Amino acid sequence: MNIIVCIKQVPETTEVKINPETNTLIREGVPSIINPFDENAIEEALKLKEKNGGKVTVITMGPPQASEALKKALAMGADEAVLISDRAFAGSDTLATSYALSRAIKKLGEFDLIICGKQAIDGDTAQVGPGIAEWLGLPQVTFVVKAGVEGGKLVAERLLEDENEVVETKLPAAITVVKQINEPRYPSLKGQMRAKKAEIRTINAAEVGAEESKVGLKGSPTWVVRIFTPPPKTGGEMLSGSVDEMAEALALKIKKNGVC
Numbered sequence: 001m002n003i004i005v006c007i008k009q010v011p012e013t014t015e016v017k018i019n020p021e022t023n024t025l026i027r028e029g030v031p032s033i034i035n036p037f038d039e040n041a042i043e044e045a046l047k048l049k050e051k052n053g054g055k056v057t058v059i060t061m062g063p064p065q066a067s068e069a070l071k072k073a074l075a076m077g078a079d080e081a082v083l084i085s086d087r088a089f090a091g092s093d094t095l096a097t098s099y100a101l102s103r104a105i106k107k108l109g110e111f112d113l114i115i116c117g118k119q120a121i122d123g124d125t126a127q128v129g130p131g132i133a134e135w136l137g138l139p140q141v142t143f144v145v146k147a148g149v150e151g152g153k154l155v156a157e158r159l160l161e162d163e164n165e166v167v168e169t170k171l172p173a174a175i176t177v178v179k180q181i182n183e184p185r186y187p188s189l190k191g192q193m194r195a196k197k198a199e200i201r202t203i204n205a206a207e208v209g210a211e212e213s214k215v216g217l218k219g220s221p222t223w224v225v226r227i228f229t230p231p232p233k234t235g236g237e238m239l240s241g242s243v244d245e246m247a248e249a250l251a252l253k254i255k256k257n258g259v260c
Contacts, residue, residue, distance in 0.1 A: 037117025075187030098131025
């Protein structure tokens with residue numbers, strides 16, 4: 001199997017900084033990690049490779065420092081790593097990001113499966129994985145908690161709110177995985193040494209064939225108008241007593257305030 005894993009380098013949650021002029025994240029010089037859900041994506045790709053053979057290629061879009069995230073992926077066992085980096089990508093929203101990644105994936109050639117983490121912890125949109133699938137015209141399965149390949153088809157179990165759903169689709173396909181799917185492995189010493197010496201392949205917007213109007217701020221139909229910290233909530237009242245007493249008190253207050 002030829003598996004492509006899309007990952008994102010995200011800032012440590014305690015170190016998030018915002019550019020007040022552009023309302024975008026400041027990533028340069030900020031301690032960063034691989035998005036946790038993407039580590040599950042890497043692990044699942046490695047498990048599928050170990051069972052079915054093939055190759056795992058990890059790809060990310062970001063500034064030059066994002067190569068460190070790719071090196072960790074290599075240390076975990078990925079075969080190849082590609083960085084898409086260009087000033088033209090700055091300010092990309094999820095639509096522009098998924099477009100750029102889809103163009104890079106097409107440039108890489110044939111593949112059987114694309115794996116993404118469910119969502120990134122800095123944006124929490126869960127839109128990039130499905131966006132890549134849409135740009136490439138692929139069948140997609142989201143919130144995957146178990147995946148396997150049987151008879152040239154993907155069989156995946158989806159984690160839903162009240163129950164799980166098992167679906168089957170043809171390959172090539174794209175999936176997004178949840179953290180319950182596996183426990184990411186620690187990089188081995190041999191893997192770390194290999195990753196340390198590795199040269200990360202870097203390609204820019206022109207090399208992936210991205211249209212200027214579809215990347216960066218120009219290609220982003222959504223943008224941040226303002227960022228602020230909500231004021232602390234004030235007032236309110238805590239009810240006490242038994243469940244029946246609290247329910248009666250709440251009903252009286254609702255009636256008194258003319259809610260119903």
